[in-house]
Each structure stands twice: as structure tokens, then as C-alpha cells.
Amino acid sequence: MGENAIEIEGLTKTYAASGSQPPKHALKGVDLEIPAGSIFGLLGPNGAGKSTLINILAGLVVKTSGKVRIWGFDQDVNPRQSRASIGVMPQELNIDPFFTPRAALEVQAGLYGVPKSRRVTDRILKAIGLEDKAEAYARNLSGGMRRRLLLGKALVHRPHVLVLDEPTAGVDIELRQMLWANIRRLNQEQGTTIILTTHYLEEAEEMCDEIAIINHGEVIARDSTSALIGRMDAKTLVIHPEEEVALPQMPAGVESCQRADGAFCFTYRRSEIATGAVVEAVRKAGIVIRDIRTEEPDLQDVFVELTSEKKGAA
Numbered sequence: 462m463g464e465n466a467i468e469i470e471g472l473t474k475t476y477a478a479s480g481s482q483p484p485k486h487a488l489k490g491v492d493l494e495i496p497a498g499s500i501f502g503l504l505g506p507n508g509a510g511k512s513t514l515i516n517i518l519a520g521l522v523v524k525t526s527g528k529v530r531i532w533g534f535d536q537d538v539n540p541r542q543s544r545a546s547i548g549v550m551p552q553e554l555n556i557d558p559f560f561t562p563r564a565a566l567e568v569q570a571g572l573y574g575v576p577k578s579r580r581v582t583d584r585i586l587k588a589i590g591l592e593d594k595a596e597a598y599a600r601n602l603s604g605g606m607r608r609r610l611l612l613g614k615a616l617v618h619r620p621h622v623l624v625l626d627e628p629t630a631g632v633d634i635e636l637r638q639m640l641w642a643n644i645r646r647l648n649q650e651q652g653t654t655i656i657l658t659t660h661y662l663e664e665a666e667e668m669c670d671e672i673a674i675i676n677h678g679e680v681i682a683r684d685s686t687s688a689l690i691g692r693m694d695a696k697t698l699v700i701h702p703e704e705e706v707a708l709p710q711m712p713a714g715v716e717s718c719q720r721a722d723g724a725f726c727f728t729y730r731r732s733e734i735a736t737g738a739v740v741e742a743v744r745k746a747g748i749v750i751r752d753i754r755t756e757e758p759d760l761q762d763v764f765v766e767l768t769s770e771k772k773g774a775a
């Protein structure tokens with residue numbers, strides 16, 4: 462396999478008009494390369510086109526135009542190989558209530574044509590912590606267990622690429638951590654490329670090496686997580702004065718405010734104003750500093766700035 466697990470070129474999807482609904486251009490020419498071995502985040506507001514993109518990768522939605530290569534296999538030329546290279550954990554808990562976890566994994570392996578001798582059902586049951594529920598009916602499993610079973614089903618054919626659509630939406634913290642531990646292990650030990658969509662920006666920041674932000678069917682940013690955050694120019698300096706004093710005069714370009722706990726906060730563009738100049742202005746005003754710290758932007762800031770900019774331009 463080359464450098465990229467996924468290569469997408471000029472991908473479009475238009476859902477046909479139905480009733481009074483006009484046609485919907487859900488993807489408007491997406492180009493995207495996802496490096497093999499990475500944990501890659503797809504972010505975007507509701508309706509941005511993330512599920513459409515994932516469902517095209519999974520072979521569940523038919524694209525309108527463009528090229529998709531999965532693990533080097535063109536979806537149109539080698540549909541079977543490209544499908545065998547990817548596993549998808551869907552958003553909905555669509556599990557047959559009459560199957561046991563073991564049966565569900567076996568059936569799924571059958572669907573993917575995995576011969577009995579190559580099945581790793583017990584290993585998967587162990588990895589997803591459902592060993593002791595292997596023979597229970599799915600209808601008796603908790604929501605968290607069903608979700609883990611969905612992860613297990615996505616792994617039966619040992620795909621090179623694992624796609625997770627909002628894997629931790631509405632999931633409690635304990636289960637979330639367990640899912641992430643599983644996913645990290647797959648990535649580190651087996652080199653599985655992970656693609657995930659999430660609404661939890663903190664999670665994306667913590668988990669993902671690289672991120673693409675999708676808005677209105679277009680990729681509006683794609684970079685390493687740290688570079689995306691580094692792109693934000695705003696910086697905030699928070700200073701706690703020793704005594705209660707009024708806000709000092711600041712150089713032009715610095716926005717000042719005072720927080721409820723008496724701390725001053727100064728926000729400025731780090732490309733234009735040095736932090737030292739802000740500190741100097743505070744000292745010059747005769748203020749004794751008890752505590753000082755900076756607040757760096759996070760993914761939330763990047764996301765809000767990028768998606769609102771685009772909205773304004775549309």
C-alpha cells in the first residue's frame with residue numbers, strides 16, 4: 462500500500478428532488494487524501510455532508526461523480542477489493558435483536574466471505590469486552606454493549622481502514638474511553654487507518670493526527686490538528702493583579718476585559734503584538750502581577766471561525 466489509505470477526487474453527490482424538495486447537492490467536488498496509518502477526523506456542522514461521504518466510502522450511497530480509491534482500489538474498477546478494505550461502524554444501533562453477539566459476528570463474517578478457518582470471532586468478542594455476553598440475545602444488551610458489537614461487526618474482515626460515524630455520540634464517559642482505547646490499539650498495533658466523524662471537538666483534538674473540516678459539501682480546511690490550531694492568530698493573556706485595580710491602558714489592537722474573579726484578559730493577534738508588550742503595559746500602569754497565563758486557541762475556535770466565515774461568504 463502506498464502512502465494514502467483513501468484517495469478521493471472531485472467527488473460529488475446530488476440527492477434527487479423528491480416531492481416539493483429540490484435536488485440536494487450534498488457533496489460539491491471533494492478532493493481528499495487520507496494517509497495510511499493515521500487517525501483522521503472529519504468534522505463539520507449538521508448536514509455538512511459527512512455521513513454522505515462516509516456512506517459513499519462504505520458503498521452504501523452511490524456517488525454522482527468523481528473517483529474514490531480505497532487502499533489503492535478504485536471503487537468502480539475493483540469494487541470487491543475496495544469494499545473488503547474498509548469496515549464501517551454506523552451511527553444507528555441497527556442490530557438484529559434475535560442474534561447473539563457471537564451469531565451477529567459470524568453472520569457478518571459470512572457476508573464478507575471470510576472462511577470459517579480465518580474467522581477471529583472469539584478474539585473480537587474479547588477485544589470489545591463482550592466475551593461473557595457472547596450467547597445473550599442482542600435485545601438484552603445495553604446501548605453501550607450494542608455499540609461495541611457494532612464496532613466488532615466492522616472488524617470481522619480485518620479491514621485496513623475503519624470508519625466510525627459519530628462513535629461516541631450519546632455514550633457515557635466510561636464507554637467512550639473504552640471505545641477509544643480499542644480504537645487506539647487497533648491503530649497502533651495493527652496499523653489500521655481510522656476515519657471518524659465526531660461532534661466532540663475535544664475528542665478530535667485529542668485523538669486525530671489530521672483533520673478535514675467539511676461545510677456545505679466542501680472541504681474548507683485540511684491539515685494536521687496542531688497546524689489547524691496554530692493557524693489561529695488570536696491569543697489571550699490572563700493576568701491576576703495582586704490588588705483590585707482598574708483596567709490599564711493598552712496598546713492599540715489589544716482588546717481588554719475584566720472577568721468576574723477580577724482577572725484581566727487581553728486578547729490580541731500574536732502576529733501583530735508581542736506578549737511582552739502587553740505585560741509591559743500592565744507593569745507600566747503600576748500593577749503588581751500575582752499570576753499570569755496565556756489561553757491558546759483550540760479546535761473549537763478554529764471550527765467556529767472557519768464555518769462562520771464560509772457562511773458569511775455564501
Ligand SMILES: Nc1ncnc2c1ncn2[C@@H]1O[C@H](COP(=O)(O)OP(=O)(O)OP(=O)(O)O)[C@@H](O)[C@H]1O
Nearest residue numbers: 476485486487505506507508509510511512513514
Ligand atoms: N437520502 C437523502 N435524500 C435527500 N437528501 C439527503 C439524503 N441524505 C442526506 N441528505 C441531505 O444532504 C445533506 C448532507 O447530509 P449528511 O447526512 O451527509 O450530513 P452530515 O454532515 O452527516 O450531517 P449530520 O452530522 O447531521 O449527520 C443534508 O442537507 C441532508 O439533508
